[in-house]
Amino acid sequence: MTKARRALIGGVAIALLMVAVGPGAAADPPTATYEVTIANLTNGQWLTPPLAATHDRSVELFDVGAPAGFGLKEVAENGNLTPLYEALTADRHVADVVIAVAGDPPPLAPGQRVTFEITTERGAKWLSYASMLICTNDGFTGVDALRLPGRVGSSATARTLAYDAGSEINTEYLGDIVPPCPLLTGVVSSVDGSGVSDPALAEGGVVHRHAGIVGAGGADHLVAGVHGWDVTRPVAAIKVTRIG
Numbered sequence: 001m002t003k004a005r006r007a008l009i010g011g012v013a014i015a016l017l018m019v020a021v022g023p024g025a026a027a028d029p030p031t032a033t034y035e036v037t038i039a040n041l042t043n044g045q046w047l048t049p050p051l052a053a054t055h056d057r058s059v060e061l062f063d064v065g066a067p068a069g070f071g072l073k074e075v076a077e078n079g080n081l082t083p084l085y086e087a088l089t090a091d092r093h094v095a096d097v098v099i100a101v102a103g104d105p106p107p108l109a110p111g112q113r114v115t116f117e118i119t120t121e122r123g124a125k126w127l128s129y130a131s132m133l134i135c136t137n138d139g140f141t142g143v144d145a146l147r148l149p150g151r152v153g154s155s156a157t158a159r160t161l162a163y164d165a166g167s168e169i170n171t172e173y174l175g176d177i178v179p180p181c182p183l184l185t186g187v188v189s190s191v192d193g194s195g196v197s198d199p200a201l202a203e204g205g206v207v208h209r210h211a212g213i214v215g216a217g218g219a220d221h222l223v224a225g226v227h228g229w230d231v232t233r234p235v236a237a238i239k240v241t242r243i244g
Contacts, residue, residue, distance in 0.1 A: 030096070030119035033244040034148065038100065038129065039113035039237045041159075042229045045133045046184045047108040047141065047236065048079045052129035053088045054095040054120040054148065061128040061144045064207050068165040072130060072207075076140040076165035078195050079132045079178045095124035107134060107184065117243070120148060127240055135181040135227040137201070138168040139210050141236045148240060155241040159234035162212075166205025168197065172214060172222040176201060185227065191220050 038050045053059070062072050071084030081099055088097045102114040108131065118127070130142035141160045149156045164170070174182060179193035212231040215224025222228075229235055 031121050032148070032242055033117055033119050034127070035115060035117055035241045035243045036098075036100070036127070037113055037115045037239045038108070038131070040108045040110055040235070041233070041237055042110050042133075042235050044110055044185060044226045045135055045229060045235065046110065046180075048075065048081065048132040048134060049102060049106050049108065050100045050114065050129045050131040050142075051075065051081050051084060051088075051097070052100065052116075052118055052127060053097045054118055054124045054127050055088075055091070056093045056123045057126060057145065058093050059088075059091060059126070059128070059145075061130055061142060062163070062207050063144065064163070064209075066206055067204075068167050068207050072140070073138070073165055073167045073197075075130050075132050076136075076138040076163075077168050077197050079134060079180075080195070084130065093124075095120045105180075105184070107180070109184075129238065131236070132178075133162060133210075133235065134178060135185060135222055136164075136210070136213070137170045137172070137176060138165040138203075139163065140165060143238060146238065146240065149242045152242050152244065155239055157237070157239045160236045160238060162210035162229065162231065162235045164205075164208055164210040166207055167203055169201045169203050170211075170214075171201065172217050174220045174222070177222070181222075181227075187223060187226060189220050 074080040074083045096119045100114045100116040102108045126145040133139035174189045175191035182189040213224045213228040
């Protein structure tokens with residue numbers, strides 16, 4: 001078994017384990033239930049299973065123009081959902097946390113959507129989510145503090161952009177990108193990729209709009225025609241409907 005395939009299977013196991021864990025830290029009974037659908041609008045980028053949370057207004061998943069927190073950095077660089085999941089489930093301001101596995105394999109394929117349920121409680125009137133753009137150095141998409149609809153049957157929608165966490169230089173070299181990328185996109189690579197951060201690539205920047213894939217690196221690099229997207233358009237869409 002190759003290192004890349006082991007990494008992909010390991011990621012599957014982690015995602016399924018966290019889904020089995022269930023709701024977040026809140027002990028109070030839920031006051032509302034929501035159906036959430038997240039769709040991948042790209043042609044070539046796979047997304048990690050979306051990590052979603054309901055929370056009060058004090059919780060901030062990310063802030064454009066500010067440095068990414070450790071949990072978000074791990075999602076954006078390594079597709080590692082564990083630190084952010086653990087931080088959110090331990091936060092008393094968070095009502096529920098869900099990792100939405102799309103299928104087999106768990107990542108959300110181009111053009112695919114995943115639907116899941118999430119609950120909330122009094123005071124937790126917002127929903128946030130984050131998902132890595134797998135074939136990037138530190139790209140992600142998500143929404144920070146989408147207001148939950150108040151009436152049963154009502155919905156809230158948003159289209160989410162591609163962001164750069166500003167934490168890793170965009171080398172576009174497959175050796176610096178998570179191992180599942182070539183496997184998922186069919187691009188042949190002679191390097192294994194990496195699921196851990198390289199201090200030599202640390203950027204020390206802030207969250208900002210992603211500039212897209214240049215694809216000028218040659219062999220063992222990202223390919224603009226495969227992994228790229230229209231940077232003027234959203235890469236994902238979310239719909240939240242109150243169902244109970």
